[in-house]
Amino acid sequence: xxxxxxxxxxxxxxxxxxxxxxxxxxxxxxxxxxxxxxxxxxxxxxxxxxxxxxxxxxxxxxxxxxxxxxxxxxxxxxxxxxxxxxxxxxxxxxxxxxxxxxxxxxxxxxxxxxxxxxxxxxxxxxxxxxxxxxxxxxxxxxxxxxxxxxxxxxxxxxxxxxxxxxxxxxxxxxxxxxxxxxxxxxxxxxxxxxxxxxxxxxxxxxxxxxxxxxxxxxxxxxxxxxxxxxxxxxxxxxxxxxxxxxxxxxxxxxxxxxxxxxxxxxxxxxxxxxxxxxxxxxxxxxxxxxxxxxxxxxxxxxxxxxxxxxxxxxxxxxxxxxxxxxxxxxxxxxxxxxxxxxxxxxxxxxxxxxxxxxxxxxxxxxxxxxxxxxxxxxxxxxxxxxxxxxxxxxxxxxxxxxxxxxxxxxxxx
Numbered sequence: 001x002x003x004x005x006x007x008x009x010x011x012x013x014x015x016x017x018x019x020x021x022x023x024x025x026x027x028x029x030x031x032x033x034x035x036x037x038x039x040x041x042x043x044x045x046x047x048x049x050x051x052x053x054x055x056x057x058x059x060x061x062x063x064x065x066x067x068x069x070x071x072x073x074x075x076x077x078x079x080x081x082x083x084x085x086x087x088x089x090x091x092x093x094x095x096x097x098x099x100x101x102x103x104x105x106x107x108x109x110x111x112x113x114x115x116x117x118x119x120x121x122x123x124x125x126x127x128x129x130x131x132x133x134x135x136x137x138x139x140x141x142x143x144x145x146x147x148x149x150x151x152x153x154x155x156x157x158x159x160x161x162x163x164x165x166x167x168x169x170x171x172x173x174x175x176x177x178x179x180x181x182x183x184x185x186x187x188x189x190x191x192x193x194x195x196x197x198x199x200x201x202x203x204x205x206x207x208x209x210x211x212x213x214x215x216x217x218x219x220x221x222x223x224x225x226x227x228x229x230x231x232x233x234x235x236x237x238x239x240x241x242x243x244x245x246x247x248x249x250x251x252x253x254x255x256x257x258x259x260x261x262x263x264x265x266x267x268x269x270x271x272x273x274x275x276x277x278x279x280x281x282x283x284x285x286x287x288x289x290x291x292x293x294x295x296x297x298x299x300x301x302x303x304x305x306x307x308x309x310x311x312x313x314x315x316x317x318x319x320x321x322x323x324x325x326x327x328x329x330x331x332x333x334x335x336x337x338x339x340x341x342x343x344x345x346x347x348x349x350x351x352x353x354x355x356x357x358x359x360x361x362x363x364x365x366x367x368x369x370x371x372x373x374x375x376x377x378x379x380x381x382x383x384x385x386x387x388x389x390x391x392x393x394x395x396x397x398x399x400x401x402x403x404x405x406x407x408x409x410x411x412x413x
Contacts, residue, residue, distance in 0.1 A: 011036040015076045016069040017083065020062040020091075028058050028091040029083045031076040033258070035067050041267045054332075058091045073258040075217055077147050081138045082215045092139070101137030102144050104213055108132040111164045111192045111202055114157040114209060116144060135213040142295035146258050154249045155209050156190040158202075159183065165195035208246070221250055270294055272386055274338035274365075274393035275321055275349075278405035282312030286405050287321035290396040291334070292389045297396055301331075304404055314341065315348045322352040336382040337362045338390050340397060346378050365394040 011018075013036045020028045020042075032038030042059050070076045084092050103122055107113045108130040119137070122129070138144040158164070165178040183189035190197045190205060197205075204227070211220040224247040231240035272292045279285035291301040305324055310316040318339060325331070337353065337360055339345040346364040353360060363378035373391060376383050383390065 011039055011065075011067060012069055013037070014069050015071075015073045016067050017076050017080050018065055018067045019083075019089075020058055021064045021066060022061050023063065026083075026087050026089045027062055028055075028089050029080055029087065031073070031080040033073050033076075035069065038267075039065055039067075054091060071217070072253040073255045074147055074150055074253050075215075077138070077143060077258065078135075078213060079215050081136050084137055084139070101139065102141045103134055103136035103138065104144070104148075105129070105131045105135070106133040106206060106210070110199055111158055112206055113159055113162075114148075114152075114206075115160060116141075116148060133210055133213075140294045140296075143258060147255075150253065150255060150258070151209070151212065152188050154246055155205055155212070156183075156188050157205065157209060158189055158192045162189050162193045164192045217250065221247055224250070270386060270389060271298075271332060271334040272336050272338060272389045272393045273325075273334040274340070274390070274397040275318060275325075276340040276394075276397035276401040277307070277314045277317045277321070278401035279307075279312065279317075280405070280409065284405055284408045285311055285317055286401060286408060287317055288397055288401040288404060289321070289325060290393050290400055292393040292396070295389055295392070297392070302396075302400055306408075315344050318345055319348050319352050322349055323356075326352070326356045326358060333358065333360055336360065336379070336386055336390065338394050338397070339364045340367070340394060342366050343377065363390055365390065371398070 013034050015031075015033050016035045017029060017031050018035055018039050019026050030038065042055075068079065070079060083089075101119045103117050103119060105115050105117055105122065107115065112132060117129075122131075122134070162181045162183060178194045180191070181189055181193040184191055184193055190202065192202060208220060208224070211223065224243050228240050228243035228247065231237070231243060270293065274290050274292070275287060277285065277287050285307040287305040287307055289303040289305070291298040293301075303325070305321045307317045307320055309320050318341075322337075337349060339349045339362065341364055343364070346362060349362045349364075353362065361379035361382040363376050363383055365373050366375045366377060368374045373394065376387065376390060
C-alpha cells in the first residue's frame with residue numbers, strides 16, 4: 001500500500017482507532033488522537049529508518065485501512081485494547097508477549113481493588129491473586145496510567161493501599177480508628193476505608209467501571225441517567241448529583257494528558273536506546289545498551305557487550321559497541337540514540353551511524369563530577385520531544401553497566 005492508495009481513505013482529524021488490513025483480515029490495530037495525522041505518518045519517507053522492520057513490512061502488506069471514530073482518546077485507548085484481545089492482530093501480538101502487556105484487573109473480594117498489572121505478574125503461577133475481571137492488553141503503559149487518573153476522578157475506587165473499615169474491624173477490633181486513606185482525602189477513594197460506602201453502593205461503582213473497560217461508553221451513559229432518575233425519584237438527591245456529574249464527565253472527557261502522550265508516541269512507539277561504558281582503570285571493560293519505549297523500561301531488550309578491541313578508552317569502546325549493535329539488523333532502530341558523555345562520545349556515535357547509513361538522531365547526556373546529568377547535547381528536536389525518556393534510558397544504562405562490570409570483576413577476585 002502506498003500514499004496514493006491511502007488518499008482513497010478519508011480519515012477525520014479526530015480521535016479513534018485504525019486498522020491496517022489485507023484481504024479483509026486485520027493486520028494491526030492502533031489508536032490516535034488524530035486518525036488523519038497518525039495514519040499518514042505510516043507513509044513518511046523515513047519509515048524504514050524510524051520504525052521497526054515489522055511495521056514497514058505491515059504497511060507494504062496492507063491493502064486497506066479502516067477506522068472507527070470515537071468521542072475521546074480515552075475511548076480509543078479502551079477500544080484498541082478490546083480489539084487486540086478479540087482479534088489478536090499479528091503485528092500487535094508479535095511485538096510483545098502476554099507478559100509484557102499491561103492489564104486492568106478487578107480483584108475478587110467484597111470491595112474489589114482496581115489495579116494495573118503487568119502480564120508477567122498476572123499470569124505467573126502461584127501469584128495468589130484472585131481476579132473477577134481482567135481487561136486488556138493495553139500496549140502503552142504510560143498512556144494507561146494517564147487514563148486511570150482520568151477514570152478514577154470520575155469513578156473513585158479502592159486500590160492496594162486502601163483497607164476497608166469492615167476488614168479492619170474483623171482483624172483488629174480494639175485498634176480500629178477507620179481513618180481515611182490518602183486517596184480518600186483527595187477524592188480518589190469513595191470511602192471504603194472509613195465505612196462511608198456500603199458493599200452494595202461499591203458494587204454499583206464497580207459495575208460502571210466494568211462497563212467502561214468493556215468499551216460500552218454509550219450503554220454506561222444510559223445506565224447513569226437511569227440510575228440518576230431513580231435516585232431523584234427516591235429522594236436520594238446527593239447520589240443523584242454524583243451520578244449526574246459522572247455522566248457529564250463522560251460526555252466531556254478532559255483527556256488532554258492522553259492527547260499529549262499520544263502525540264509524543266505517534267508512529268507505533270518511541271524507542272530510545274542508551275549506551276554506557278564501564279571499567280576500572282581499563283580492567284574488564286564492558287558496554288551496555290538499554291531500551292525505553294513509550295516511557296517504559298524494556299528490560300528484555302537490554303544487551304551486554306564485552307569490549308574486545310580496546311582498553312581504557314571510552315570513546316573507542318563506545319564505537320565498538322555501536323558497530324556491533326548495528327550488525328543486528330533484526331533489532332528495530334530507535335527514534336534516538338543516547339550516549340553517556342560529551343562531544344567526543346557524540347561525534348564518535350554520529351560517525352559510526354553515518355558510516356552504516358543510519359540516519360537517526362544522537363544525543364549525549366553530560367554529567368557533573370558526581371555523575372549526575374547536568375545537560376543534554378545533540379539533536380535539539382529529539383531532546384525537546386523525548387527528554388524524559390532520554391534521561392530514563394541513560395540512567396538505566398549507567399545502572400546496568402555498573403552492575404554487570406562489578407559482577408565480572410567479582411569473578412576475577
